[in-house]
Amino acid sequence: MGILGIDPGTLKMGYGVISEGPNPHADDYGVISLPRKMPLEQRLYQLHTHILNLIAIFHPTAVAVEQPFVGKGERAFTGSALAIGQ
Template sequence: MRVLGIDPGLRNMGWGVIAVDGSRLRHIANGVIQTEAGDLGTRLSQLYRGLCGVIAAHAPDAAAVEQTFVNKDAVGTLKLGQARGIALLAPAEAGLAIGEYAPNAVKKTVVGVGHAGKEQVQHMVKVQLPGVVFDSADAADALAIAICHARHLQGRSLRIVERSA
């Protein structure tokens, strides 16, 4: 199974694809879709087309998106929410099931601590995906989101097997 993790952002939308084989994880690809300041509609269109291109190139079976946190800047939060809408729309249009995770849930799953720093998250992503080279910090976050989703899917499968036994 391939899992696409998406770290929403209007300027930089990180993405990462991993392969899941039982409990083993393998890095497939990662990157960032960048937009320049300008018309919001144009930027959202660039994000959508870029994410559709990633989906077409790497054929994931599932996707995961980080939930938006609300900050003091209402306008910034609203724009981030619109980028997050694109992060949900592109995989939904491709027929992918989508998981959504709070930033602390991603950190807790990947690092073991819900308030881990970016460096800790990146270190643990490297431990779980040996040899990975990040395209950017946003791509590293996206890989962490993909790992979080893979671990949650594995947990669900285990519970289903236990119930049927």
């Protein structure tokens, strides 16, 4: 049991899994990097698959997702998963 934290992105997605209890510690963490030339739907599928694998392995009791940062205004969201309802 633990908490899965996700730092979302369609090119790089960070994640971390921490255990709960009196001595919390990092069970796993990393960054999933995907090629810019890969179509968005394939990148989303890869990220989805990786998240499902993390859930299957660690069985987190909670998931925390960082709010996405957009540096170039709302138009930068056009190609993101949030803009297309994913």
